[in-house]
Structure formats: C-alpha cells, structure tokens
Amino acid sequence: MSHIVIDKNRCKGCYLCIEECPKKLLKIGDKVNNLGVHLVEFDDPNNECLGCAMCATRCPDMAITEVYKG
C-alpha cells in the first residue's frame, strides 16, 4: 500500500508538508527529535495515502525520504 518514510533527524518542523497532503494524513506529533522539533507524523489508518509525493516535493529538507505508490 502507498506510504511515506520520514527521517526524524531531518525534519525541522516547518510543517509545510501538512497542508500539501490531499488526504490530510500528516500532523504535528508528540515526539521531539534532536533539534527539539515536534516531528511530523504520518497517520494513515484507512490506507488513504495516494503515494502522490506532494509532501516530499514540498519538504525543503528531504525529511520525507521515500514515497511509495501501490
């Protein structure tokens, strides 16, 4: 199924990806990385991800390192 991979150490918490997701599957999470940033979380309980890579295309830090469609 379509999904994304987030590298928690690359995320700087700009949250630009959140509004890009057409299915609103990204949100600010509780976990904090070594930059002190509340990480973006990918939450897709109903397998809605399209694998469109809009989030990764938007991310200025390549924190969304991989996107798969299928």
Next chain:
Amino acid sequence: MTECLTKTNKKVLTKGNYAIANAAVIAGCECYFGYPITPQSEIGEFMSGKMQELKRAYVSAESELAAINMVIGACSTGAKAMTSSSSCAVSLMQEALSYAASDQLPVVLVSVMRGGPGLGNIYPSQGDYNQATIGGGNGDYKLIVLAPATVQECVDLTYKAFYLAHKYKNPTVLLADGLLGQMMEPVEFTDYPYPEVDNSSWALTGAKGRPARVIRSYAPSADDQCEFLENLHAKYKLIEENETDWEEFNTEDADIILVSFGSPARNTKSAMKHCRKLGLKVGFLRPITLYPFPSKRIAELAQTAKKFISVEINMGQMIRDIKLAVNGKVPVELINKPVGNPPSVEEIVERIIKESEE
C-alpha cells in the same frame, strides 16, 4: 603582432611584453583572460590572435576582477591559465589572489608595473613590490614572485612561473615593469624546460568514480582554519627552502653591496663594475625571486659587508626586506627614483663614492 613568434632556438629581437606572451604560449598556457591596461596591453593583443590560432581559450574579460576569477575557474580544472595586468588594475585582483592562495590554485599573473598610487601614470615603476610580496588581499598568504631584469629573463621566468605555480599549487606573479615590457632585446625561445606537473589528484574533472572534490576557502570551524593555515605555511617554508633564487657578483670582499631587482638592476650592475674599476670594493646582489626573498644570503653577507644599498624605482620598498635580513647589523641605504627610468649609472656611482668617503 604574432608573426615572429614561435619556438625559435635562435635569437630574435622582441619586446618584453611579446616575449612574456609568447613564452606563455610555449609553456602550454591553455587559457588567457585579460583586460587592457598600459603598459602591458601587448600581452593581451598577442594572446587574442595566438590563442585563437591555436584553438586555445581566450576571453576579453569585462574587468580585471572577472579576468582573474576566470583564471581561477580554469585553474580549478588543472589547466594552465594566466592573466596579465598592471598596478592599479592588479589592485582590483587582490581579493581573488587571496582566494587563489587559499584554494591553492596555480594561477599565473603577469604584473607589469606602472606609476602609482591611484591611476598614477604609465612610466616604469617598482611601486608594487609590496603589493606583490606582501599582498593586498586578506589573510596570511604568500604569492611566489619572480622578477625578470632582461627580456630573455621575461621568457625564462614566464616558463618558471607556470612550473612553480603548478608544482606548489600557488599563485605566482611575474613582476616586470613598464621599461621591461616595452624594451626590445634579442631573445631565444627554447622549449619549455620543465616537467609537466600531474594535477590529477586534485583538479575538478567531474566526480566520476570518486567522491566529489571541493575547492573552497570557507572554513566555518576555527580549528580547521588553524590546521589549514599551518599546512599552508609549511608549504611556504618548503618554497623558501627550495626556490629562493638570486645572482651575486663581487660580494665576497665587498664593503658596499648594491641590491636591486628588475630593470634598475641593469644600471646597478654596471655601476658596481665601474666602482670596481675605481678600486672601490662594491658588490652586487639581484634577487630573482622576491618571494621567497634571499634573506638568508643577505644575512650571511651582512657578516662581512659594511653597508647595503637598495636601488629601486619607488620610494623604497624592497629596502624593508633587506633591513629585516640584515637585522640591524649594518646600515642599509636607498638609491631611488620615485617613478620613471631607473637611477643612472652615474648617479649610483656618485652616491657610492660619497658613501665610501663617509
């Protein structure tokens, strides 16, 4: 302008500027970038025709800033590249020379000095001794500086400039003056006498089958910069040990030693000979490399000589290096012309007679 010049292996009559340009071509200069300024414009004029004829790179740059940075770009690929300029325009290049020294690139700059400061005039001058040997760029760096005194030496030291620049990965200046640039003398263009230096370990060629290479001077960490500068200066020490070059005559028993570089060295040498005829114990030393400066030899000679006299076309610049070498042991005097033709033989002899009477 390009007609007479190829490898001759016999004497031809030519001007200093053409001699330098043709020697650069024979040395294998692949790229010339330049902007006109008197008294060295013949170099660019010659190169514009010759480089196109040979299908090598030539650019009439929009400024000296651009020209020297084009040289840096070309040198970053390991190419033999040069620019030529004069005084107030060499001032414009100081930033890039600092970068090139930091980047450790084999930049060759021909600097044909004219009067200064500011726009000055187009008469011969040695007013840029300090600019070349101390430098006007920022940071602790050194340029190798070669100073020809004859048109033949304009050829030989141009060859050497390319060799040393590549051997030590260090910007190298051929420091001539307007007199040499415009003077005609018989010269011989031999084959380039030096081995080709292998640049393959550092040149930018595209990161094929190896990690990418970066030529940079930005050093965000102070520790890295300390280490870098120590290594850079270890290289300078090596250059000082291996490449210091000068010639000297009648110095062993001399009471007075005349020191002069470039075009005034010619009259100075004649003056020394004349003084010897008069029975005066006068010697002559001519630094051929201004950096590295023959300080060690001058210090040795200060053990026996009673006085040094620096002969220069400026207000006295090299004299400071002589004083540093002599380190207060004996007096160092100056015979100078602020700008224009060098002090005449008569002037120098007259002054020596006066000095020896004291």
Next chain:
Amino acid sequence: MTTLTQTFKIPESIKKGSKFSFCPGCDHGVAVRLVAEVLDELGLRENTIAVASIGCSVTLYDFLEVDTIEAPHGRALAEATGVKRARPNKTVFTYQGDGDFASIGMAESLHCALRGENVTAICINNTTYGMTGGQLGPTTLLGQVTTTSPTGRNVEYYGYPIKIAEHVALCDGTAYSARVSLDTVPNIRKAKAAIKKAFEIQNKGLGFSFVEILSTCPTNWKKTPQQAHQRVREEMMPVFVPGVYKDITEKNN
C-alpha cells in the same frame, strides 16, 4: 498484493547522509534538491563542475556530490566562464543568490550572458541578504522592511528593485531565461522543468541559460514558512512575474 512504485527518493546527486543547514522552511533546500534531481535525470552528475557563490548558497558543496569550486562574492559566472573555457565538454553551472548575481556580480553575470557562455546559472531571489541577517538587496521590493530599510524600501533612498530574468533575456548571448517560483507543488514541478530545460540547452551548446527562482526567507521575513509562501504569491509574483522570458529553442520550433 500490489506492487509498489517508488514515487520519491533522495536524488543520487545529493551527498549521502548530508542534511541541509538552511533555516526551517527555507526554499533553498527545494532548489538544491531540484538541481540534484535534474542532474540525476540527465545523467550529468559525473561530468559536472559546479560553482558555488557567497551567501546562503555557499554551502551547496556540502549537499551535492558534484565537483565544486567556491567563487568570491559576485564572481561565480567569471569562474564558471574559466571552467567552461578550459573544459568545454563539462557541464558547468552556478548556484547564486540575487545579491551575488545581480548586485555585486552584475557585471560578471550580464557579460557572461552577453558572451553567450555555454553555462547555466541558477539564481535564488528571496528579496534580501539572508546570511548576513536580512538587509536590503537588489531585489528588495518597494515598501519592504529590512534591517537596512527600517521604514521600508523607498525610491528616494534606495531606488528600484531589479527584474533579473527580464534583464538576462535582453542579452543576445542568452538562450534561455525563465523565472519560476517554489510557492506551491505545481510551481515546484514547473521550476524543475525550467532547470531541466536550462541544462538541456547547455548540453546542446546553445548559449547562456538562466533560471531565477522566487524563494522564501522565513527567518528574515519574520514569517512562518506558510506565510512566506503567501508573500511570494501576493507581493513578489506581481512584480517578479513568473514565466519564460527567452527560449531560443521555442523560436526555432
């Protein structure tokens, strides 16, 4: 079971394990990634020599697995000229900010275009000097407050901002000049297409190719990354209108 297709990966031309050192939300990261993607797609990485400049763009070589030389401020296109003339079979590009390209480096930039040097220049326009803390630059908009235009850019003291892509397009040696924006994903895709076109034009030996990229500086603009993109749309794009200002391949077609 469905087969998975990878629709995004970190480009090969990005240095392994490297992380961008730009501020959060800064579009520089997107621009560098797009260049890397284009180098990958055109198979150019191993034959490319990049010229980095001064400003936030200087760290390019920390992120790209490409041979790079760092030029003094404003001199990137002079150095690129030297590289290309010495090694005409290499792909050569600069990555510069607007201050580097169009203020201190204006002479080098426009003369490189006028000579029709067969190199590509990528210029980030964020209307400020980012690395030094947000001073007024050549592209600072009228009315824009910066640390050196505390009451906003006025014509009396500062004159007008420059429209870079239009100026570059006026040079006869320019083969391609475009302005793109990174404010939305569709625009990011257009930006990539423009960068790709620029490199293709260089590979065909057609002359100078140029892409101006409207970009954000959330830190110095004192905006969130989201507000910054809104500013690009509402304030920058009406003045710096995106589009292709010159493309000699189109004319030939």
